[in-house]
Amino acid sequence: MKETKGKKTPPAQANSQDQAIKTKPIMPSLQDNLELIRSQLGNSSDIVIRELSYPGGDGLALAVVYTDGLADKQSVSEFILESAMLRDQMTRGEGGDAVRVSPQTLVNQVLSISDTRDVPNYGSLFNALLSGETIVLVDGYASAIAAGTRGWRDRGINETLTETVVRGPKEAFTETLRTNTAMIRRKIKDPNLWLETRQIGRVTETDVAIMFIKGIADDKVVEEVRQRLDRIDIDGILESGYIEELIQDETYTPFPTVYNSERPDVVAAELLEGKIAILVDGTPMVLIVPALFVSFLHAAEDYYHRFDISTLIRILRYIGVFIALFGPSLYVAITTYHQEMLPTQLLYSLAAQREGIPFPAFIEAIMMEVAFEILREAGLRMPRTIGPAVSIVGTLVIGQAAVEAGIISAAMVIVVSTTAIASFVFPSYSLANTMRMLRFPLMGLAATFGLYGIIIGTFAIVLHVSSLRSFGVPYMSPFAPLILSDQKDAIFRIPHWAQFARPRLINRNNRKRQQKPSSAKPKP
Template identity: 65%
Template structure:
């Protein structure tokens, strides 16, 4: 008996919960009363002044009452006037009387014959209505119909396509992404004109309902990577997404690693090149930076201009970037280790000169480097936050004044100022700001290891970094590929950049469906015979 009582109780609870869901669903559904729908919309939006409500009468005799809702500033006002208001209110279809049409077909006639707009969809719930309204669509409701129409009229003011400020090049396209999602997808489609370029959309954020688009080339991309991207995005449960950095932090593989495992760029040509390699782009509405997965370590060292210059010039510049990366990471550490523990490695004259400079300095080399690095980081951050008109002048003057004054006061040696300056300049060589920030953070623990154990500490720390990077993965792809695991045919686009007629294949671990970039019989450059 207890069992049956419990079953009956569970059944009653289930039926009551089902009734509650039905009540909630009915409460959210659009009603047939136009006045009631108008009041409900105004109530849900808090009578906000930027929500425009325009009541009109349509049909030959104006018997059908209707209402148009739109958000001021998010729509194209001229399009509303030309393609909606005139179509509904003027008698431009004298042979079509809406009053004589079956009541169940009025909305269909409006979509098919009256409204000269491309994007029109049905809406039956207030939740979908509010999302479309606050996204920039126009809402049309009719009296006596428990259904409405969402009309795509998004517009408003936005920043036009301008030159990228974060990734400047001497040779190559100058255009950069904007904060408008549709503009960004159009810029990519201008680069890749194929039906295989697929786009899938999502809305993320309970309150912001931010539009997020996923772009990839079908037939080249690894389907497992696309599935993983969808799985991680669907797992996000947050109230708002204001920039792509939210998405990056929520879907990255190693949240506690100092190295970035998701690449981003502001340039459409860079994103197009990544898509052609079989990667997936994640575009977020409201930001000009597009995320790319999976990301490899070498991707953060490459620049867009590498593929527009000759192969030999690009190879030289890439080797220079890797050297600058090592200097930015190990420059102060090597100086501290050699001057503190391994003076025998220096030439005698240089050692005597350094000893004379440090004669009046009261701090050890590690404290010197720590103070100079901290001062430089403060100046760099201050120059970023200051107005552009005075930011560069203040940073240059502050660096010169503080450096020279510190040397004259005997607080810092002149050699340390030179080392810190070269290190700072080397950190600016990296094309990716995310990798530059990682190197700046890792510089301080490397300095501590050098001050504690000398070159032995630097070697141990460097090996630990390499092991950590080899253990990282980005959406299932090894972070240090093609070095670990070693893939010989993929080395052509890492430290070096082979000529285009030699880069016949895409990265093997990323694109596993269509690995051929061009035919193996691609002709080599002709040679002039004398």
């Protein structure tokens, strides 16, 4: 397998001084510690440092540090500040002398917050502080406590926008990693669902989690994912697209070799097939590897509806792929080179339509396709409020007016719009983009060599997809190599009671889905 081509990053930006701070242990003196925190963070105004001292004691005894907005203020005041202060009253000695409390006692007896841990050095202190935890420092002790108080405003769980269904769960992932992992856990309550987190990005230190079901997922692939993630050396990860580009097998391909979804049920289903999910903090898009070509044509709903209609819809999608890829190029090739293929009546009507058109079919097709792509891109980027204006301009000007003005033939409008609609039947946007990109070279080939050109282009595409692999799994399986047992869930979707085994190339050891196949079938 080819090594992932990691993006070349400039030599480590963190200079040696930063490195030194990161490994610097916590100092015993509270004053020094607070001084260092302040200076390192440049006195940023969102860092709150609350200092506590015991009456009668010698100066400061305790400091609570947290980031405003990332830490949940209520838990900070209720479970940390309040308990520390009350405890202080109780532990005051007989003569009113302050009793020094060790961090150990603090954790064990004082702080009533559920999640605490020791931080040994400044590297982990800053990391904890800046990810919303609260740091408690005690004077005289060279250690610090990080208390789990993460709590910030997030979007909340909304309905999915990119993968809508008629039947099935409507929830979608959010931007918060913890919420997302919880949503998957809610669907799979198995102790074998393992979660590994690491931080990637030297500056952003983004949390990236690998999720897989131990025993179902192939250990080798899990190891490969770990290795590829560990190889990443980049300053920032802002979306899972960064990770996707950094870990995919082949960069120079129009085909997506990493699947992504924002639906927890899709991710859960893929985990059950033995795939591995990669969740990135800050984005609702979860990556799934290994990805096969067929999974880009499977929608979540296929498994919720009855199998017969699901199969029909899948076949429809494959027809959609064909139209989206070849639609305009076939039209160009047939009208330019192979008119004999058309029934005579149709040929007359096409010729009549094209009579006044000043352009060859290829130019016409390119013009229409480019116009459509511009419209589509405009529809995505423009402010929502002026959406209707663009669609009116699009339909009227490009559709009707262009035909009436004799610039474009009506048949071409039909072909281009059919192609456009066909490219929307894919459940996956990534694959729709592939078709968009490949359409244009095919049109060029059709214009120069007719059907021969299209065939040659198709050969090239077929050869290319046959050479692709996603994390070691051939991209076109189960078609090439043909795996008969996996045909149950490729073009067809046979009833659930007949789906005994998981995909073969993804699971090599644990393939059984159902223990007693014969009992699963409903009795007549």
